[in-house]
Amino acid sequence: MIINIWKKQDLDLVKELPTEVLSTIEDTIEILDENYGAERTEEDLGGYVAVVDKAGIKELKQHQLKGIIPEYIDDIEGAEYISALFCVQMTSR
16 A cells, blocks of 8 residues: 655545654645645655555565665654655656
8 A cells, every 4th residue: 555645635545544643744744835835746846745554665665766765764653653754856757
């Protein structure tokens, strides 16, 4: 499973996650909105939050994140989840 969160309203897609995780995602989306605009798309700079399970991690490692090391990995306090930042250069399609 891979769920991409671009905007705050996309949080409805993952509303079953723990409150601490939702808060972390919302904080990240606010930072992206402030710096890159709230109407960004896949073609724009700034990115999104990807919520993934173990199968999703395998898929990302085989494709989008192949050979890329995360900038940082943090535990999300109060939940058994992590937050990882990957900086990926988008290629033209």
